[in-house]
Amino acid sequence: MPADPSTRQALYRLGQLVERRPPLSPELPSAAGEARRRVLAELETYLHRFEAQARAQGMQVWRAEDYQEADRLVIERIRASGCTEVLRNHSPLFDEIALDRAAAGNGVELIPIHPGDHYLKLTGAPPLHPIWSSAHLGLRHLATAMARAWKVPPSFDPDLLAGTARLRLRTLLLAAKVAVIGVHFAVAADGRLVCLDNDGHNAHLIALAGHLICLVGIEQVVADIADLELLIRAFSLGAWGQDQAHYVGIIAGPQRTADGPQQVDVILLDNGRRRALAAGLTAALACIGCGACHAVCPVYRQVGAMAYGRHARSGPIGAVLNPVMWPERRTQDQPYLSSGCRACATVCPVGIDLPELLARQRRHAAVSASWEERLVFWLWQRLLPYPRLFIPALRLAFRLVRRA
Amino acid sequence: MRIALFATCTAQAFRPALTAAGQKLAQALGLTMVTPPQTCCGLPAWDAGRLEPARVAARQFVRVFAGYDLVLTPSPVCRRMVCEHMPVLLATEPEATAATALAARVLTWPSFLVAHVGVERFEPCFRGRIDYFPACTGAEEAATRLLLARLTGDEQPAAFRQDCCGYGLNLVWRYPELSRAMAEPVLMTLRLSGAALVLTDDVGCLVHLLAQQRRRGGPVLRHLVEFLADPDCCRIVPPR
Amino acid sequence: MNDERSPLARHFMTVWQRRGGRIETPTSQAAARLRVLLTLRELGVREILARPSAASLLPGLAEALADAGIALSQPERERLRAELTVGLTDAAAGLATTGSLVLAGPSVGAWLPALLPVYLIVLLPITRLFNDLVAWQRAQKAEDPVSVLIIGGPSMSADLEWHAHTGMFGPRQLHVLLLPPPETTA
Numbered sequence: 158m159p160a161d162p163s164t165r166q167a168l169y170r171l172g173q174l175v176e177r178r179p180p181l182s183p184e185l186p187s188a189a190g191e192a193r194r195r196v197l198a199e200l201e202t203y204l205h206r207f208e209a210q211a212r213a214q215g216m217q218v219w220r221a222e223d224y225q226e227a228d229r230l231v232i233e234r235i236r237a238s239g240c241t242e243v244l245r246n247h248s249p250l251f252d253e254i255a256l257d258r259a260a261a262g263n264g265v266e267l268i269p270i271h272p273g274d275h276y277l278k279l280t281g282a283p284p285l286h287p288i289w290s291s292a293h294l295g296l297r298h299l300a301t302a303m304a305r306a307w308k309v310p311p312s313f314d315p316d317l318l319a320g321t322a323r324l325r326l327r328t329l330l331l332a333a334k335v336a337v338i339g340v341h342f343a344v345a346a347d348g349r350l351v352c353l354d355n356d357g358h359n360a361h362l363i364a365l366a367g368h369l370i371c372l373v374g375i376e377q378v379v380a381d382i383a384d385l386e387l388l389i390r391a392f393s394l395g396a397w398g399q400d401q402a403h404y405v406g407i408i409a410g411p412q413r414t415a416d417g418p419q420q421v422d423v424i425l426l427d428n429g430r431r432r433a434l435a436a437g438l439t440a441a442l443a444c445i446g447c448g449a450c451h452a453v454c455p456v457y458r459q460v461g462a463m464a465y466g467r468h469a470r471s472g473p474i475g476a477v478l479n480p481v482m483w484p485e486r487r488t489q490d491q492p493y494l495s496s497g498c499r500a501c502a503t504v505c506p507v508g509i510d511l512p513e514l515l516a517r518q519r520r521h522a523a524v525s526a527s528w529e530e531r532l533v534f535w536l537w538q539r540l541l542p543y544p545r546l547f548i549p550a551l552r553l554a555f556r557l558v559r560r561a
Numbered sequence: 562m563r564i565a566l567f568a569t570c571t572a573q574a575f576r577p578a579l580t581a582a583g584q585k586l587a588q589a590l591g592l593t594m595v596t597p598p599q600t601c602c603g604l605p606a607w608d609a610g611r612l613e614p615a616r617v618a619a620r621q622f623v624r625v626f627a628g629y630d631l632v633l634t635p636s637p638v639c640r641r642m643v644c645e646h647m648p649v650l651l652a653t654e655p656e657a658t659a660a661t662a663l664a665a666r667v668l669t670w671p672s673f674l675v676a677h678v679g680v681e682r683f684e685p686c687f688r689g690r691i692d693y694f695p696a697c698t699g700a701e702e703a704a705t706r707l708l709l710a711r712l713t714g715d716e717q718p719a720a721f722r723q724d725c726c727g728y729g730l731n732l733v734w735r736y737p738e739l740s741r742a743m744a745e746p747v748l749m750t751l752r753l754s755g756a757a758l759v760l761t762d763d764v765g766c767l768v769h770l771l772a773q774q775r776r777r778g779g780p781v782l783r784h785l786v787e788f789l790a791d792p793d794c795c796r797i798v799p800p801r
Numbered sequence: 802m803n804d805e806r807s808p809l810a811r812h813f814m815t816v817w818q819r820r821g822g823r824i825e826t827p828t829s830q831a832a833a834r835l836r837v838l839l840t841l842r843e844l845g846v847r848e849i850l851a852r853p854s855a856a857s858l859l860p861g862l863a864e865a866l867a868d869a870g871i872a873l874s875q876p877e878r879e880r881l882r883a884e885l886t887v888g889l890t891d892a893a894a895g896l897a898t899t900g901s902l903v904l905a906g907p908s909v910g911a912w913l914p915a916l917l918p919v920y921l922i923v924l925l926p927i928t929r930l931f932n933d934l935v936a937w938q939r940a941q942k943a944e945d946p947v948s949v950l951i952i953g954g955p956s957m958s959a960d961l962e963w964h965a966h967t968g969m970f971g972p973r974q975l976h977v978l979l980l981p982p983p984e985t986t987a
Contacts, residue, residue, distance in 0.1 A: 273960035355956070403950075459739055
């Protein structure tokens with residue numbers, strides 16, 4: 158169950174980084190949470206508004222019910238462009254819809270331009286965290302993979318390695334034609350799409366690729382610029398502990414000038430989100446994906462992202478959402494991936510009450526619990542009034558568990 | 562004032578010395594405290610999402626403790642169950658009023674000692690460095706910090722707070738390997754700290770860490786109450 | 802600075818500097834021109850990537866650069882000069898609350914001078930300072946929505962075992978010149 162040592166070490170380090178941050182000002186989570194709830198309460202209205210505004214500025218908009226449909230739409234758009242080498246940014250949405258695999262199966266190579274994701278592609282490793290995807294790759298391992306892939310002399314100097322990667326990625330960027338972009342927010346009031354990062358890869362993709370294929374989860378819609386500004390702050394604090402991401406790209410429709418994107422396609426992805434809303438998990442869909450709850454979660458730090466499923470969400474928020482969004486993937490036990498420590502209660506920049514949601518999801522999971530569990534609690538309940546039986550029974554139960 | 566000890570099932574099963582230490586401490590402070598026959602507050606069932614068994618336990622808890630003016634517990638985690646979840650669990654039951662009233666009267670030892678006894682009555686005589694591993698739930702308790710500052714003579718006593726130690730009955734029972742693995746970084750930090758003694762304020766963490774530590778050694782782990790009740794560690798002086 | 806916006810300027814400067822950015826406030830346009838020239842000379846470059854609107858912000862800058870033998874290259878996709886290490890751009894706005902720069906316009910290609918070079922000089926007229934994005938947006942004439950780039954600092958990456966690497970994609974260093982309003986330069 159626990160992940161490999163290098164993953165655990167990287168996650169432990171990430172946790173230390175996040176725990177050293179100054180606490181969030183109490184106003185931010187409530188204001189940012191309010192901005193999210195405003196949209197989620199009338200999601201269809203805001204989605205329609207976004208669609209209308211996006212179309213008005215010349216974007217093409219599609220809706221994808223599930224991940225297969227999203228994959229098909231993205232690949233169709235790529236095919237229409239006639240390109241077989243396509244760049245992409247960093248987004249957990251790609252893992253969610255298994256886009257890399259689907260594209261490869263259709264003869265399209267999807268090249269991540271985000272350094273971390275690019276390193277993952279070179280080494281074939283799974284991602285670590287929704288923001289810090291590659292921190293678990295050992296320097297030596299990575300250096301060897303780079304030297305092999307790029308035919309450069311191996312070096313273990315991190316700055317030299319990053320410099321080599323920079324040159325490779327820039328060369329790819331300068332030749333960019335089509336880019337698939339998982340966005341962070343979609344603004345309903347004016348139909349624009351928003352990407353945040355610290356290294357600027359999104360801004361480069363937007364400025365250099367002629368055709369953008371943008372992937373948006375339907376819950377990522379925000380009402381207007383004022384809410385967007387608040388949520389940019391919330392995301393930046395949650396992801397990096399800064400009050401402003403170093404690069405924020407806001408994408409409008411196709412450009413009327415010769416440079417910049419001539420075509421912008423938008424795919425709105427459901428893939429279980431409406432199911433989560435219908436199941437009363439609106440509070441959890443307020444998640445903006447900053448990964449702060451992951452970083453502080455002691456369970457996640459031990460098991461790593463893959464324990465939640467290769468194509469599911471990870472961390473406490475994943476443990477809440479996965480069983481409802483993707484019940485077919487044996488995710489029912491995930492709400493129990495928690496020690497009840499409440500470390501996630503105070504770090505969420507949009508104020509999601511994760512301990513309460515986890516408790517709620519356990520109540521749902523309990524309904525379909527195994528007969529062994531039912532038996533254990535039946536016995537437990539029967540013995541409750543008798544201390545002389547209950548205490549020895551508890552001792553015995555623990556001895557059995559420890560031996561297991 | 563009628564005081565009862567909410568000993569917790571964990572202490573009764575795995576750390577009887579802690580219950581005895583609680584009684585001894587009360588005696589040393591000149592308090593009359595009883596330990597009524599009891600089992601569990603229902604936290605494991607509540608944590609598992611099984612509300613019915615949790616409700617049965619909650620009803621029993623209210624029956625056992627409703628007659629006391631004050632209920633003391635060596636576990637902030639169990640206290641949270643009683644004070645936060647129990648009133649909700651029993652909201653539509655006949656015990657609702659009693660549960661809400663009881664919630665206000667259940668205190669952890671440090672809160673009680675700071676508010677009703679006074680930290681100046683404790684004079685530590687333990688030689689050696691003391692560190693502190695706070696329970697996740699009790700970490701923000703100001704009273705524990707105050708008491709600890711008194712015991713260590715340190716304004717801001719060293720606290721280890723990177724991680725949960727992995728004790729959560731559901732975790733121990735469903736994912737024993739994971740629960741054991743979670744104790745590792747905590748034990749490692751404790752070992753490297755160079756402290757002679759590490760105090761914790763929750764019996765659950767204590768029992769779990771001790772079970773994992775058995776094979777590896779490291780500083781002595783004790784509950785805060787055991788430290789206070791041990792005349793070799795701490796003297797209790799009469800009130801001024 | 803007796804400009805009514807000076808509290809904004811002060812706030813912008815504080816936040817920008819706190820993040821390690823370089824910012825200067827030349828007292829006149831002539832001083833600003835000189836500052837650009839000196840910086841370029843210090844950097845020892847003969848050609849820079851410039852956004853067309855940047856040079857026109859400082860009258861006489863283009864001529865002064867030509868006199869100094871520094872060529873202004875403009876971003877066109879076909880003959881993109883990616884090896885140019887210094888960029889010159891103007892900003893549509895400076896946002897005081899977050900200490901960040903706004904690039905906007907009908908063409909995202911015009912962002913390239915701000916994205917490709919290693920060292921970026923940003924000309925920000927003090928009259929273009931706003932409190933936040935909302936205040937800037939409100940001050941815009943009602944037009945179609947445009948693409949916007951907000952820059953809050955250098956291009957940073959920490960994807961290699963947490964080693965911080967500055968200048969991963971975009972500039973390693975951002976150098977802001979806060980330009981005084983034209984009327985004070987008479």
